[in-house]
Amino acid sequence: MAHWGxxxxxxxxxxxxxxxxxxxxxxxxxxxxxxxxxxxxxxxDGREVATGAVRALSLDAGAxxxxxxxxxxxxxxxxxxxxxxxxxxxxxxxxxxxVVDRYETTFGIRTIxxxxxxxxxxxxxxxxxxxxxxxxxxxxxxxxxxxxxxAFRVARLKELGVNAYRCSHNxxxxxxxxxxxxxxxxxxxxxxxxxxxPEQLSQLASMIRRDRNHPSVILWSLGNxxxxxxxxxxxxRITASMQAFAQRLDPTRRTTxxxxxxxxxxxxxxxxxxxxxxxxxxxxxxxxxxxxxxxVGTEEATTPGTRGIYVDNPPxxxxxxxxxxxxxxxxEKGWKYYxxxxxxxxxxxxxxxxxxxxxxxxxxxxxxAQFGLHDGCGFPKDTAYYLKSWWTDExxxxxxxxxxxxxxxxxEIAVVCFSNHxxxxxxxxxxxxxxxxxxxxxxxxxxxxxxxxxLEARGYHGGKVVAxxxxxxTGAPVQLMLTPDRIAINADGTDAAVFTVSIRDAQxxxxxxxxxxxxxEVTGGRIIGVGNGDPGCHEPDRFTEAVTLLSVEDWRGxxxxxxxxxxxxxxxxxxxxxxxxxxxPLPKPGEIYDLAGAFTLPAVPAGASVELFLPxxxxxxxxxxxxxxxxxxxxTSTVGPALRLAPAQLVAGVNRVQLIVTPFEDKxxxxxxxxxxxxxxxxxxxxxxxxxxxxxxxxxxxxxxxEPGEIRLTAKSNGLAPAESTVTARPATMRAAVP
Numbered sequence: 164m165a166h167w168g169x170x171x172x173x174x175x176x177x178x179x180x181x182x183x184x185x186x187x188x189x190x191x192x193x194x195x196x197x198x199x200x201x202x203x204x205x206x207x208d209g210r211e212v213a214t215g216a217v218r219a220l221s222l223d224a225g226a227x228x229x230x231x232x233x234x235x236x237x238x239x240x241x242x243x244x245x246x247x248x249x250x251x252x253x254x255x256x257x258x259x260x261x262v263v264d265r266y267e268t269t270f271g272i273r274t275i276x277x278x279x280x281x282x283x284x285x286x287x288x289x290x291x292x293x294x295x296x297x298x299x300x301x302x303x304x305x306x307x308x309x310x311x312x313x314a315f316r317v318a319r320l321k322e323l324g325v326n327a328y329r330c331s332h333n334x335x336x337x338x339x340x341x342x343x344x345x346x347x348x349x350x351x352x353x354x355x356x357x358x359x360x361p362e363q364l365s366q367l368a369s370m371i372r373r374d375r376n377h378p379s380v381i382l383w384s385l386g387n388x389x390x391x392x393x394x395x396x397x398x399x400r401i402t403a404s405m406q407a408f409a410q411r412l413d414p415t416r417r418t419t420x421x422x423x424x425x426x427x428x429x430x431x432x433x434x435x436x437x438x439x440x441x442x443x444x445x446x447x448x449x450x451x452x453x454x455x456x457x458x459v460g461t462e463e464a465t466t467p468g469t470r471g472i473y474v475d476n477p478p479x480x481x482x483x484x485x486x487x488x489x490x491x492x493x494x495e496k497g498w499k500y501y502x503x504x505x506x507x508x509x510x511x512x513x514x515x516x517x518x519x520x521x522x523x524x525x526x527x528x529x530x531x532a533q534f535g536l537h538d539g540c541g542f543p544k545d546t547a548y549y550l551k552s553w554w555t556d557e558x559x560x561x562x563x564x565x566x567x568x569x570x571x572x573x574x575e576i577a578v579v580c581f582s583n584h585x586x587x588x589x590x591x592x593x594x595x596x597x598x599x600x601x602x603x604x605x606x607x608x609x610x611x612x613x614x615x616x617x618l619e620a621r622g623y624h625g626g627k628v629v630a631x632x633x634x635x636x637t638g639a640p641v642q643l644m645l646t647p648d649r650i651a652i653n654a655d656g657t658d659a660a661v662f663t664v665s666i667r668d669a670q671x672x673x674x675x676x677x678x679x680x681x682x683x684e685v686t687g688g689r690i691i692g693v694g695n696g697d698p699g700c701h702e703p704d705r706f707t708e709a710v711t712l713l714s715v716e717d718w719r720g721x722x723x724x725x726x727x728x729x730x731x732x733x734x735x736x737x738x739x740x741x742x743x744x745x746x747x748p749l750p751k752p753g754e755i756y757d758l759a760g761a762f763t764l765p766a767v768p769a770g771a772s773v774e775l776f777l778p779x780x781x782x783x784x785x786x787x788x789x790x791x792x793x794x795x796x797x798x799t800s801t802v803g804p805a806l807r808l809a810p811a812q813l814v815a816g817v818n819r820v821q822l823i824v825t826p827f828e829d830k831x832x833x834x835x836x837x838x839x840x841x842x843x844x845x846x847x848x849x850x851x852x853x854x855x856x857x858x859x860x861x862x863x864x865x866x867x868x869x870e871p872g873e874i875r876l877t878a879k880s881n882g883l884a885p886a887e888s889t890v891t892a893r894p895a896t897m898r899a900a901v902p
Contacts, residue, residue: 164256164264165189165227167372171252171270172415175286180239180272182213184252185231190222197221198258202232205251212236212250241286242271242378244326247347249378271344271378277417277435277457279450283381283508285349291502292349292509293554294327295320295536296462298518299335302539303692303704303864305519309659312864313342315648319541320515321346324554328379329353329461329511332387334370343379350379351419351461351511357386359404367405371412380416383409384461387421388439394425402429410434421461437461438507441500450506460510463497466546467523470538470696471675471858473564480522480529480699484546494546498553499604512550516541517698531698538696540862541661548581553604559583560622560632565675567636568613580607584622584630592616598623638668640677643878645863645888653895654871659691660890662876664854664861666883677859681880683852685865687892688874692864695857706852715777715820715841718760720834723823725753730787730821733759743836749826756781756824756834762843766815770848773813777841779803780834781824788812789819799824803841867892 168187173180184202198220204213213234222228240248252268276284283290299306301316308316313336320328327349330339334352343350352374356363367385374380385405392398406418420429423439430436430449438444439462446458468484475483485493494512501510517535524533531539536547548561561581568576580587588598589609599607611618615636622630644665652658666677683690692704719736736759741747750756758780775788782800786793793806820841854861865876871894879885 164254164266169252169254169266169268169376170372170413171268171376173270173272173274175239175241175272175274178238180236182234182236182252182272183231184215184234184254184268185229186217186254186256187227187229188220188222188256189227190224193224195221195223196258198256198263200230200232201255201257202234203253203255204234204236205253206236207240207248207250212239236272239272242273242344242347243286244290244347244349247271247345247378249344268376269341269344270376273378275381275416277459277508279455279457280506282457282505283459285381290326290349292327292459292511293325293550294329294349294351294509294511295325295515296329296331296511296513297515298331299339300519300539301516301541301692302694302696302862305704308336308338309657309691309864309866310338310342311652311657311659312661313339314346315661316516316541317342317346317348319537319543321348323536323543323547323551325515325550327351327381327509327511328515329384331514334374337373340374340377340379344377348379349381350377351382351384351459352380353384354386357389357392357401357405357420359401364405364408367409368412371409375413375416382435382459383413383416383418384437385409385418385420385433387461388423389420389429390423390425392425393420393422393429395428398425398428399432403432406432406434417457419459419461423462435459438463440464441497446504446507457508458506459508460497460501462513463501463510464493465497465512465514465534465536466493466495466549467534468544468546469533469698470542470544471565471860477525478699479697480525482524482533494549495604495606498550502553502604512536517696522698528701529698530701533698540694540696540860542663542696542860542862545579545581549606552581552583555583558622558630560587560620560630562589562618562620562632562634564634566613566616566618566634567674567676569615571613572615574613575610576613578609578611578618580609580620582607582620582622584624586623588621588623590619590621593619635672637672637674638670640666640674640679640883641669642667642671642884643681643880643886645876645878645886647876647888647890649890651891651893652867652874654867654869654892655895655897656867656869657898658892658895659864659866660688660874662863662865662888664856664863664878664886666856666859666880673859675859677856679880679883680853680855681861681878683854683863684877684879685852686875687870687872688865688867688876690852690863690876691866693852693854693862695854695861697855697857700855700857702854703850706849708849709847711845711847713762713764713843713845714839715760715762715775715843716839718758718838718840720756720758722748722750723755723757725755727755727757727823730759730823731757733761733819733821739834739838739840740836743834745833747833749833754826756822756826758822758824758834760820760840761817762820763817764813764815764843764845767810767813768845768847769810771810772846773808773810774844774846775804775806775808775820775841776844777803777805777820777822778835780822781826782828783825785823787819787821789814800827808843865890869897871895
């Protein structure tokens with residue numbers, strides 16, 4: 164099987180699906196070969212539902228061939244957002260009756276279609292694209308996400324009614340696509356480099372060949388915001404050639420380019436136009452000029468801001484929700500625009516999560532771009548509930564801000580409600596502040612004079628109260644809480660649980676302004692990252708042992724007479740280049756080497772493990788450190804000294820190493836002409852994991868070991884009752900090792 168050597172396409176008919184399984188086979192032998200390709204399709208329950216074979220095939224030595232096989236699957240279960248049914252193609256290659264390769268390909272049976280007037284259709288049903296753009300990083304772990312964290316992030320998006328994921332701006336890890344396949348999320352898969360060169364086209368080809376069997380992928384993006392070319396003939400020609408190239412590799416999907424203001428170039432030839440921000444695009448005008456061209460909002464502005472923050476705080480890089488956003492739009496404006504244009508397939512908001520880099524307002528020390536519907540931990544911001552109101556059928560009734568405003572008594576505060584109820588009435592301590600009808604795709608707002616107490620919103624349908632929610636002034640923090648996202652994970656050394664850390668007052672209410680420092684301990688697993696979503700927080704995300712390597716330098720020495728038992732002072736010795744020069748004399752029988760070097764420790768590390776490694780300079784060695792003998796007459800005929808150093812033997816600053824060495828009998832072995840020989844290895848244990856809460860929350864990511872059992876996380880903070888939580892690490896089959 165060639166690399167990425169299967170390509171599965173499906174057509175859904177009345178009562179059955181036609182599945183074409185193309186297999187690319189490479190003959191890597193030195194002679195021509197004859198072989199069979201056998202196919203078997205397994206349904207989502209693991210039952211075989213179709214088989215096929217292409218026999219008596221042949222390839223010359225070094226040749227590659229593409230061999231299709233058509234199979235019919237009766238009454239297939241279709242892949243959809245609500246029921247993402249996955250089938251499995253098992254491909255077996257036999258030569259001379261023996262199995263020479265076997266490969267499994269996961270795929271989905273489904274149909275996709277973009278209509279220039281009516282948007283996107285999945286399995287013949289109209290689906291409005293509710294998407295977000297997403298970078299790959301997550302708090303605590305950067306882009307080194309365990310597979311479980313990919314699924315965690317997809318699930319957080321789906322909770323808001325998000326049904327589509329745009330990769331920004333590069334092909335994603337395959338495990339992200341696996342999660343989207345499994346959980347039911349559409350994907351706009353994006354190429355990194357736009358251009359016609361062999362290197363650029365090879366990267367596009369790699370993305371398409373790797374990802375074209377994923378049913379979640381519905382569009383290929385050739386590029387993003389190519390400002391220099393998107394509005395001119397160069398961009399049109401490059402786009403046309405890349406598009407033709409992509410459609411040869413996969414004719415089942417359309418291609419797009421995300422345009423950001425340059426019109427009349429790329430936009431005149433692209434199969435499906437992508438609009439980046441309505442303040443710099445005119446979809447109405449483009450649709451009028453190109454009525455047969457479908458379109459989608461590849462980027463649109465959220466209402467950016469910091470989770471749980473309602474007043475700007477520049478020193479801490481905290482931003483109250485901005486309206487309009489820096490890109491000229493905001494969440495509500497953008498969604499109303501797209502919701503009112505059926506010819507647009509939907510949109511992707513920028514972004515689903517805050518992400519490292521690209522600080523939007525303050526620059527350093529701001530470390531996150533704050534466009535996300537969630538912060539970097541995946542905690543939803545208030546504005547996420549606006550979309551949940553209009554992107555889901557789940558009843559939503561959300562109030563903000565919090566109601567802890569000591570010192571602002573009597574001042575007016577804007578209280579905002581996101582809801583999909585017909586009407587909402589707001590109360591402060593039981594006194595009605597007015598009932599208002601909820602406008603479609605809108606929100607409600609009241610000006611309320613602050614007084615400690617309780618805000619309550621009541622949602623109405625048909626004139627009756629059907630839901631209530633409260634925001635209360637809380638008391639002081641007294642109790643930590645730990646809540647895992649799952650109660651069981653696999654003991655495979657890679658699976659992970661995500662713990663939410665919160666803080667409660669005496670009545671069990673989350674304290675939204677708490678910033679207590681919390682310490683964590685874990686047994687049965689390992690903490691691989693912590694976070695809190697604060698864009699100005701520079702506390703460590705990871706707590707790992709530190710390794711420092713120090714060179715043993717300034718080597719000097721002399722040839723000493725037989726019987727010398729103590730080392731000389733370093734100033735009495737010659738530099739190694741002179742002693743080791745090929746013209747330098749060699750020791751006579753019975754003579755020895757008297758040697759010295761040094762390494763510098765900035766400080767004696769408490770609790771660290773310090774080891775000294777030296778080369779083999781002779782057959783037998785006696786060693787001193789700072790004038791104290793460490794080893795006598797140890798055998799160094801094959802390997803040099805390796806000694807653990809105790810803290811009491813070390814000093815802050817220069818540490819002197821001295822050796823008496825019996826030379827090798829082979830007289831051709833000179834002392835090396837080097838001034839750096841040997842190394843000191845300082846291993847400092849990882850500090851205890853800890854993180855400050857931000858707006859009352861933090862996050863701990865705990866990964867399993869390969870030992871089944873209980874994983875227990877403990878959280879402690881001065882003056883607060885501690886918290887404990889457990890998940891079960893169940894026995895698991897290890898992944899196959901790469902030979």
